[in-house]
Amino acid sequence: MKKLKYFILISLLVSMNSCELDNFDGPDAIIKGSFYDNETGKLIEQDIINGTKIKYIELGWTNPEIQQMVVKCDGSYQNKLMFSGKYDFYFEESNFIPPARLSDYSINKGSNTLDFIVQPYIRITGSVIKKDGNYIVAKFTVAPTVLTNVESIGLFAHSDYAVGNELKLTESKIVINSLITGSKSYTLQIDLTSSDATKLIAGKTYYFRVGARISIAGAKYNYAPAVQITI
Amino acid sequence: MKNTIKILPVVVSVFFILNSCSDWLEVENKNIISTEALLSTDEGIEAYMASFYHFLPIEDFMYYFSTGEFRYTGNIGGEMNASVTQDMIHSEWGNFDSEDQNAHAYWNAGYEYIYKINKLKEVIPTMHPSDSTMLKTIKGEAAFFSAYTYFQLAKRYGGVSLIKEAQAFNGDYEAVKVPRSTEKVTWNYVLDLCNEAIENLPDENGKRATKWAALALKSRAMLYAASIAKFWDNAPLVGTAVSYQLVGGMSAEDRDRYYQACIDASAQIIRSGKFGLYKPNPADREEATENYRKIFSNPQVAAIEVIFSKSYNYPGLAHSMGAWHEPNQLSKQYGGRADITLDMVDAYENIDENGNGSFNSKVKTRQSGNENYNGIGNNINDFIRYENPLDIFKDKDPRLAATVILPFSTWKGTKIIIQGGLVKADKSYAWLQNEKYTQNGVDYYGLGAANESQYSGWVKALSNGTITGFLLKKFLPDGDDQNQNQVTTDYIDFRYAEILLNYAEALAESNLTAPEDIIDAKTALNMSRHRAGFTDNIDATPDNVQHERRIELAVEYTRPWDNVRRRQSHLQFNGSYQRSALIPLLDLSGSTPAYIFVRSILNEPGGAKIYRERDYYRIIPGIASNGLIQNPGY
Numbered sequence: 043m044k045k046l047k048y049f050i051l052i053s054l055l056v057s058m059n060s061c062e063l064d065n066f067d068g069p070d071a072i073i074k075g076s077f078y079d080n081e082t083g084k085l086i087e088q089d090i091i092n093g094t095k096i097k098y099i100e101l102g103w104t105n106p107e108i109q110q111m112v113v114k115c116d117g118s119y120q121n122k123l124m125f126s127g128k129y130d131f132y133f134e135e136s137n138f139i140p141p142a143r144l145s146d147y148s149i150n151k152g153s154n155t156l157d158f159i160v161q162p163y164i165r166i167t168g169s170v171i172k173k174d175g176n177y178i179v180a181k182f183t184v185a186p187t188v189l190t191n192v193e194s195i196g197l198f199a200h201s202d203y204a205v206g207n208e209l210k211l212t213e214s215k216i217v218i219n220s221l222i223t224g225s226k227s228y229t230l231q232i233d234l235t236s237s238d239a240t241k242l243i244a245g246k247t248y249y250f251r252v253g254a255r256i257s258i259a260g261a262k263y264n265y266a267p268a269v270q271i272t273i
Numbered sequence: 274m275k276n277t278i279k280i281l282p283v284v285v286s287v288f289f290i291l292n293s294c295s296d297w298l299e300v301e302n303k304n305i306i307s308t309e310a311l312l313s314t315d316e317g318i319e320a321y322m323a324s325f326y327h328f329l330p331i332e333d334f335m336y337y338f339s340t341g342e343f344r345y346t347g348n349i350g351g352e353m354n355a356s357v358t359q360d361m362i363h364s365e366w367g368n369f370d371s372e373d374q375n376a377h378a379y380w381n382a383g384y385e386y387i388y389k390i391n392k393l394k395e396v397i398p399t400m401h402p403s404d405s406t407m408l409k410t411i412k413g414e415a416a417f418f419s420a421y422t423y424f425q426l427a428k429r430y431g432g433v434s435l436i437k438e439a440q441a442f443n444g445d446y447e448a449v450k451v452p453r454s455t456e457k458v459t460w461n462y463v464l465d466l467c468n469e470a471i472e473n474l475p476d477e478n479g480k481r482a483t484k485w486a487a488l489a490l491k492s493r494a495m496l497y498a499a500s501i502a503k504f505w506d507n508a509p510l511v512g513t514a515v516s517y518q519l520v521g522g523m524s525a526e527d528r529d530r531y532y533q534a535c536i537d538a539s540a541q542i543i544r545s546g547k548f549g550l551y552k553p554n555p556a557d558r559e560e561a562t563e564n565y566r567k568i569f570s571n572p573q574v575a576a577i578e579v580i581f582s583k584s585y586n587y588p589g590l591a592h593s594m595g596a597w598h599e600p601n602q603l604s605k606q607y608g609g610r611a612d613i614t615l616d617m618v619d620a621y622e623n624i625d626e627n628g629n630g631s632f633n634s635k636v637k638t639r640q641s642g643n644e645n646y647n648g649i650g651n652n653i654n655d656f657i658r659y660e661n662p663l664d665i666f667k668d669k670d671p672r673l674a675a676t677v678i679l680p681f682s683t684w685k686g687t688k689i690i691i692q693g694g695l696v697k698a699d700k701s702y703a704w705l706q707n708e709k710y711t712q713n714g715v716d717y718y719g720l721g722a723a724n725e726s727q728y729s730g731w732v733k734a735l736s737n738g739t740i741t742g743f744l745l746k747k748f749l750p751d752g753d754d755q756n757q758n759q760v761t762t763d764y765i766d767f768r769y770a771e772i773l774l775n776y777a778e779a780l781a782e783s784n785l786t787a788p789e790d791i792i793d794a795k796t797a798l799n800m801s802r803h804r805a806g807f808t809d810n811i812d813a814t815p816d817n818v819q820h821e822r823r824i825e826l827a828v829e830y831t832r833p834w835d836n837v838r839r840r841q842s843h844l845q846f847n848g849s850y851q852r853s854a855l856i857p858l859l860d861l862s863g864s865t866p867a868y869i870f871v872r873s874i875l876n877e878p879g880g881a882k883i884y885r886e887r888d889y890y891r892i893i894p895g896i897a898s899n900g901l902i903q904n905p906g907y
Contacts, residue, residue, distance in 0.1 A: 235646075
């Protein structure tokens with residue numbers, strides 16, 4: 043009994059002392075912003091999964107970890123759990139020409155806005171997606187902004203608005219792998235009676251989005267805005 | 274007396290202290306064999322070497338890709354390498370080797386093994402075998418182990434730290450850190466090690482590594498390196514590791530050098546005449562099927578084709594190959610885990626009565642010829658009625674029936690019932706459920722029988738039924754094979770058929786020419802087809818070579834790596850593709866019962882798979898402490 047008393051006493055002593063707060067402050071800053079096309083001024087559409095990644099390093103530490111943020115489908119981003127301090131920002135995977143590394147950038151306490159005005163690899167214009175009988179037909183124009191091959195173009199379908207190359211129930215994709223100078227119009231279609239498209243259930247509403255990817259390491263798809271269609 | 278007692282401990286202590294610095298107290302421990310004693314007898318050396326074979330990273334029946342562990346004796350659940358390809362799917366688990374940072378993880382275990390090999394290299398000069406030529410063999414074996422291990426590391430991580438001798442650790446961590454070499458330097462090192470092994474290993478060495486095993490390793494590894502050099506741009510990556518060429522960065526000249534090394538090594542094996550295909554000239558299709566099946570059910574009978582294989586022992590180290598894979602009707606506990614897909618079955622060529630092949634080989638299910646559909650839909654009248662359900666496969670490559678347990682075929686004396694439903698007289702149907710239906714006083718069941726133990730498809734208990742309509746036959750031995758960690762069928766690591774196809778691929782993918790004194794690429798490519806009963810010859814185009822690899826090496830452990838080295842995994846598993854099943858239904862709507870077969874896209878466990886391009890190189894663990902540059906994308 044005496045032993046048990048000591049045991050309880052020691053346990054209490056240990057557990058009461060283990061809950062001391064550490065001496066670091068919590069996140070105190072918010073960063074948000076958007077990616078804008080340097081010519082049209084429009085937001086640059088993204089993949090939310092495995093799309094453009096904002097890489098950043100908090101300065102002032104030895105061996106700092108490389109962190110990353112993802113970008114929302116519409117081309118905006120936000121991180122509410124940042125620490126105020128100095129940062130480097132850079133890009134390795136993106137659907138635009140990576141801007142020069144942003145060094146020694148100060149994030150202050152409270153809200154910060156950091157927009158990026160960049161040149162998308164490909165501009166997709168004039169996109170029209172419609173249901174035509176048993177087909178979903180998409181017409182759009184692809185205009186690369188760099189002299190590099192276009193790797194592929196695609197029409198993607200999913201029940202979520204984040205539809206794209208990374209999130210799709212079915213797709214109609216063409217591998218191009220050639221140079222497009224100026225711009226070129228394409229028509230893609232999904233045959234709703236084909237084996238793959240049977241995942242789309244008649245009467246339900248789905249999102250469709252067209253996109254194209256440049257043939258550059260780390261490049262992600264560029265998109266036109268998604269369209270909602272009931273099939 | 275009292276004083277003596279007091280003083281005695283002091284005297285004894287002093288005695289020991291004074292004597293502790295001389296060696297007469299050092300007695301050899303008779304319970305432990307000293308290194309010197311071990312290495313001075315042939316038996317001792319053999320025992321020491323056996324441990325290296327034990328740890329050799331062979332991706333065999335006991336390799337578990339989800340954790341990267343070799344010799345895995347835990348609950349492997351019947352997972353095979355092939356279940357991450359389009360050719361097979363697991364009946365229950367959705368394990369995949371992309372977006373899983375534990376998949377194929379071999380960094381730590383690999384370097385532990387390399388440390389042991391480096392220690393071995395150190396003690397070779399102190400060995401005293403009765404036959405001194407054995408030292409040369411052991412030197413060759415050490416190079417073979419190193420080459421094998423660095424090949425496994427390079428496959429997973431690209432350029433790695435090359436540690437060529439055992440490191441002494443004296444407390445200074447900085448002194449033992451070795452930065453990564455470029456991917457090119459790493460492959461060159463694998464090539465050098467292969468050459469060192471080839472030079473030192475003998476022609477015959479029992480089950481141990483021979484010169485031929487080293488040549489086969491060189492053939493496989495160099496084909497891998499060449500493919501990376503050729504196809505890297507199909508899935509380019511960015512990041513620090515790329516800028517330092519720790520991954521990628523190989524030129525067209527490197528590519529040709531590696532292809533040439535593959536051709537040279539393969540040619541040396543072909544030229545030697547020591548190996549051949551097992552029974553290359555079958556009398557008929559049935560014989561061709563049986564010959565091919567035998568190679569895997571009992572590799573020892575096919576010794577002519579086996580260049581290097583792994584044996585097991587029970588008690589000792591044994592695997593669970595059949596314990597997870599026999600059809601539900603035969604299973605003692607588990608079964609039916611490895612389900613061959615319809616995609617794979619479709620890929621098998623058709624063969625006509627004269628032995629001519631045809632790549633137009635999708636199995637025929639519909640009268641209209643439309644094979645691009647999913648499920649019955651409203652086309653129930655369009656399906657072809659087969660009175661004998663095996664007729665749908667009767668024109669297939671004979672290797673199909675040796676690789677796959679087909680629905681309603683006989684396996685180990687039992688007719689394997691794989692039925693996914695039935696069509697009633699009024700054309701309504703039961704789909705994937707065991708509905709009872711009585712016609713003319715006879716009871717029929719949707720899944721083929723009243724009791725679940727009497728059929729093998731879409732079984733509820735323990736996920737023991739196939740979900741594709743097909744089951745694995747390849748690798749299953751005759752006789753009892755159902756006790757976990759007690760199965761002892763040999764695993765063939767290198768066989769002659771692969772060498773022929775490596776040779777054909779290296780020639781087909783490059784502008785290099787075949788050596789004049791041996792067979793050309795086309796002959797090499799068609800040898801395994803002829804063994805399967807074909808009489809025609811297909812051209813050695815890159816596509817034809819890949820097709821033949823897919824069939825001849827079907828669901829073998831090298832298959833996912835063929836997709837990785839050729840950078841096509843991300844195109845195959847792109848987030849919308851799902852594997853397919855062929856579902857047989859008993860059709861009772863006609864005057865006589867018959868079977869119809871329905872194509873159906875599977876709901877994959879865990880959803881449609883995506884192979885991420887970054888997963889062509891795996892994550893390196895412990896970057897914070899080992900200071901290495903991480904692979905791209907992690």
